[in-house]
Structures are given as C-alpha cells and as structure tokens.
Amino acid sequence: MNKMRNKSNSALVPALFLLALTGMFSSCSSSDGEEKAKSVSDAPKKDSVAAPTATFELAKGQLSADLFVPGELVAFQQVDLYAKVNSFVKKLYVDVGSEVREGELLATLEAPELQSQLASAESRVKSQEAIYIASKSNYDRIVETSKTPGTISQNDIDQADARQKSDLAQWDAAKAAYKEIAETLKYLEIRAPFGGVISIRNVNPGAIVGPSGKGSELPIFTLQQQDHLRLVISVPEALTGYLRDQQKVNFTVKSQPGRRFTATVKRLAGALDNRLRAERTEMDVFPKNKELLPGMVAEVDLAMPAKDSTFVVPVSAVVNSTERVFVIRVSDDHTAEWVDVQPGRTQGGKMEIYGSKLKEGDKIVTRASEELRNGSPVH
Structure with missing residues (x-):
C-alpha cells in the first residue's frame, strides 16, 4: 500500500507542474494583448483636413467648332429631255456617257x-x-x-x-x-440645252415619244453638267448663325479614301426647311477627271468659328441637372453660389456658356457637381 501511494504522488507532481506553466504563459499572453490593444486605443487621432477645391478665373474667348454633317453632290445643271409633240424616234446620235456641247443634235424625230x-x-x-x-x-x-x-x-x-x-x-x-x-x-430635233454628259437614255429608234404624261412617261435623255457640281448640306437651326458666305469647306467621299476635297460656300437658302428645321446650304465644286460624280454622299467638315467672344469654360465646370444648368461661383466669403447659364457649343473639352450674372474674373469651380451645395463653404 505505501509503495502504491508513493508512486501516485510521484506521478501527480509533474502534472501539476505542467499545468502551472501553461497558466503562467496564457496570463502573460493575455496581458501583452491587452497592453497592445490599450496602446493602440490610446494613440492620438489625427484631425482630417478637407481637400482644397480647384477653381479658375472666368474669361472670354472664341471657340472654333467643327460641324460634321453628311452632304450630297448633285449636278449644277440637270434636265430631263422630252419630245414636244407626239412623234416617233427616227435616229439617236448619242448614248449613255456621251459628252455633248451646247446646241449639239442628240436625236431626230418624225411626225x-x-x-x-x-x-x-x-x-x-x-x-x-x-x-x-x-x-x-x-x-x-x-x-x-x-x-x-x-x-x-x-x-x-x-x-x-x-x-x-x-x-x-x-x-x-x-x-x-x-x-x-x-x-x-x-421640236422634232432634240438638242442639248447646255454642255454636259448623257447619264440616262430610255428609248430606241422607232419608239413613240411625247410630252411628259402624254405619250412618254420617261424622258428620252437625262443630261447632267458634271464638270461643275453642287455640294448640298442641311445646317441645323442652332448653328445657322455661324455660316459665312465664301467660306472654305473640306469634305471626303467613300470612293476616294484618304483624300480631302475643298468647296466654297456660295448659296444660303435664307430660310429653314419646315420638315428638318435646317437651312439648305450649297457649295460649288469643280472636279477633275470625273473623280467626283453626281449622287455621291460626302462627309463635310464645316468649320464654325465664333463671331463674338463669349465665356469659355471646361466642360467639367458645367452641371447639367434635371432642373437647371449652372456653374458654381466662389463668392468673396468663400461660399458656393449656383449661377444659371445657357450652354453653347462644345469643342475639345471646352464649352461656351451665356449668363447675365457672370462677369470676367469670377472664380469658378473647375469640377462642379451637385454635391457642392449652394451656400456651402469652399476651401
């Protein structure tokens, strides 16, 4: 019995020793964690400083914008040639593609x-x-x-x-x-009223021809003047004030990739089309070697420089909300002031604005948004 007690006491001592060591280490670890947490929580907080708002001084300038619109090349003169009286086609002297001079005999008829x-x-x-x-x-x-x-x-x-x-x-x-x-x-002799090219021929010898709707639905010939063309475009109502007579215009066509052609503004309609609400504008083009033909569609680059100077600002300075369009002016007491404006043309990240309450030298916020409320302080 005594021997058995001695053995159990000797086994219990190491176990108690290990348990005491584990408790000591855990208490040390907990104490260190609390001190670290305490040191972090006791660290002084830095005061947050608002970032400064970028502004610029309002100034006047002239914005030169380019208007890209589709245009159509048409013959300067074009006519459908009909017979004056009911008759038969006796002989044709020209065909499609024939170049004719003014007064040249095109066909003879018999009645x-x-x-x-x-x-x-x-x-x-x-x-x-x-x-x-x-x-x-x-x-x-x-x-x-x-x-x-x-x-x-x-x-x-x-x-x-x-x-x-x-x-x-x-x-x-x-x-x-x-x-x-x-x-x-x-009238039994059909002659060319002007020099040009026969683009359409609808009859053959022996056919019955006559006035339009009275014996002939289609013309005998269609004659076009192709060495002098009209470039026709429609300019939207808002941009008609920037057009100038004798203005040079650049344009391109799909059949000549990489080439730019030049035309001159010659005729302004002076009225708006009731359907498109645009002004018809015509330019004269003088092609060489039939590189440009009637009926071609052109991409027209129409430069529209401003006639008078106005306020020009970055596009980011204009806020276009659902209720109003405005810029944010910084007043003398460093508060934000919403000023209503009317936007104009936009080109290259710049925009024209019009506002009676604006004056040169006003400080305008460069990147405006509705988050900068009216009357709020501006740093």
Missing part, C-alpha cells in the same frame, strides 16, 4: 401629220394672199373712180376699204398659223 399640217397652212397662206390682192385692187379702182364726181358713193368706198383690211388680217393669220407649225417641226 408625218405635222408635214401635212404645214403643207395645208402654206396653201392657206397663198389663198389668203390672193384674196387680199384682189380686194386691194378693187379698193384702189373704186378710189380712182370716185375722183369723178357723182360716180361712186362714199359708202361703197368704205365697204371696199373694210373688205381689203379684213382680207389683209386673214392673210396675216394664215402666215402666223404657218409659222407656228414650222416652229413645231423644229
């Missing part, structure tokens, strides 16, 4: 009934001429006879005079009718 009408009119002219000659001779004889007193009454003389004047009028009418038919025959 047999017109030849018959001309012959009939000629016969009537000769008949009326003979009638007039007879009545004129009769009047002359009566007048000569009346010189003998008592032979011819004055009434007979007046009637003879009226008859010969009536016959003269009938003769003049016959000559006018003949001239009208003769002039109509000239």
Whole structure:
C-alpha cells in the first residue's frame, strides 16, 4: 500500500507542474494583448483636413467648332429631255456617257401629220394672199373712180376699204398659223440645252415619244453638267448663325479614301426647311477627271468659328441637372453660389456658356457637381 501511494504522488507532481506553466504563459499572453490593444486605443487621432477645391478665373474667348454633317453632290445643271409633240424616234446620235456641247443634235424625230399640217397652212397662206390682192385692187379702182364726181358713193368706198383690211388680217393669220407649225417641226430635233454628259437614255429608234404624261412617261435623255457640281448640306437651326458666305469647306467621299476635297460656300437658302428645321446650304465644286460624280454622299467638315467672344469654360465646370444648368461661383466669403447659364457649343473639352450674372474674373469651380451645395463653404 505505501509503495502504491508513493508512486501516485510521484506521478501527480509533474502534472501539476505542467499545468502551472501553461497558466503562467496564457496570463502573460493575455496581458501583452491587452497592453497592445490599450496602446493602440490610446494613440492620438489625427484631425482630417478637407481637400482644397480647384477653381479658375472666368474669361472670354472664341471657340472654333467643327460641324460634321453628311452632304450630297448633285449636278449644277440637270434636265430631263422630252419630245414636244407626239412623234416617233427616227435616229439617236448619242448614248449613255456621251459628252455633248451646247446646241449639239442628240436625236431626230418624225411626225408625218405635222408635214401635212404645214403643207395645208402654206396653201392657206397663198389663198389668203390672193384674196387680199384682189380686194386691194378693187379698193384702189373704186378710189380712182370716185375722183369723178357723182360716180361712186362714199359708202361703197368704205365697204371696199373694210373688205381689203379684213382680207389683209386673214392673210396675216394664215402666215402666223404657218409659222407656228414650222416652229413645231423644229421640236422634232432634240438638242442639248447646255454642255454636259448623257447619264440616262430610255428609248430606241422607232419608239413613240411625247410630252411628259402624254405619250412618254420617261424622258428620252437625262443630261447632267458634271464638270461643275453642287455640294448640298442641311445646317441645323442652332448653328445657322455661324455660316459665312465664301467660306472654305473640306469634305471626303467613300470612293476616294484618304483624300480631302475643298468647296466654297456660295448659296444660303435664307430660310429653314419646315420638315428638318435646317437651312439648305450649297457649295460649288469643280472636279477633275470625273473623280467626283453626281449622287455621291460626302462627309463635310464645316468649320464654325465664333463671331463674338463669349465665356469659355471646361466642360467639367458645367452641371447639367434635371432642373437647371449652372456653374458654381466662389463668392468673396468663400461660399458656393449656383449661377444659371445657357450652354453653347462644345469643342475639345471646352464649352461656351451665356449668363447675365457672370462677369470676367469670377472664380469658378473647375469640377462642379451637385454635391457642392449652394451656400456651402469652399476651401
């Protein structure tokens, strides 16, 4: 029994020793953690300082903006050629792509009934001429006879005079009718009203042609002047005030990639299109070697420099909210003041603004937002 007690006491001593060491280490660790936490919590906090707000002085300038709009190249002159009278196509002298000069014969037509009408009119002219000659001779004889007193009454003389004047009028009418038919025959020759290129041909020899809607729905030819073109664009209403006559314009076309062409503003409509609310603007173009053709679509770069100086600010300085458009001015007491403005054109990160409450030298916040409330302090 004594031996067994001694053994259990000897085994218990090391166990108690290990337990005491574990408690000591844990107490030390807890004490160190508390001291570190205490030292962190007792550290003095630094005061937070608001970042300064960037501003600039308001000044006037001139903003030159570029307007990129699509345009269309059209022939300076273009006409659809129809027959004046119902007729047959006798011969064609040109075809699509033919270059013609002013007055050149393009086609001849034939109308047999017109030849018959001309012959009939000629016969009537000769008949009326003979009638007039007879009545004129009769009047002359009566007048000569009346010189003998008592032979011819004055009434007979007046009637003879009226008859010969009536016959003269009938003769003049016959000559006018003949001239009208003769002039109509000239329309059987289709000639070019100006120099250009035949772009469309719709008929062949033997076809029946006539005036538009009366024998011919399509023209015989379409003639275009291609060495002189019009570049037509529509300028929006808000930008019409920046257009100038004789202004140079650059443009490009898809068929000539990498090339820039130049045109000159020549004609301003002076009114807005009711549908587009834009002003029609035309420029003259003189292409060479058919590098530009009627019907091409062009991308037009229209420079629009300002006529008068106005306030120019960075785009970031303008706040466009749902209720108002404004800039933030820093007043003398270093508070924010919202000032309503009207925005103008934008170019290269700059914007034109208009405001009656602004003046040169005002300090404007460079990067404005609604977070900087009206009346709040500005550092």
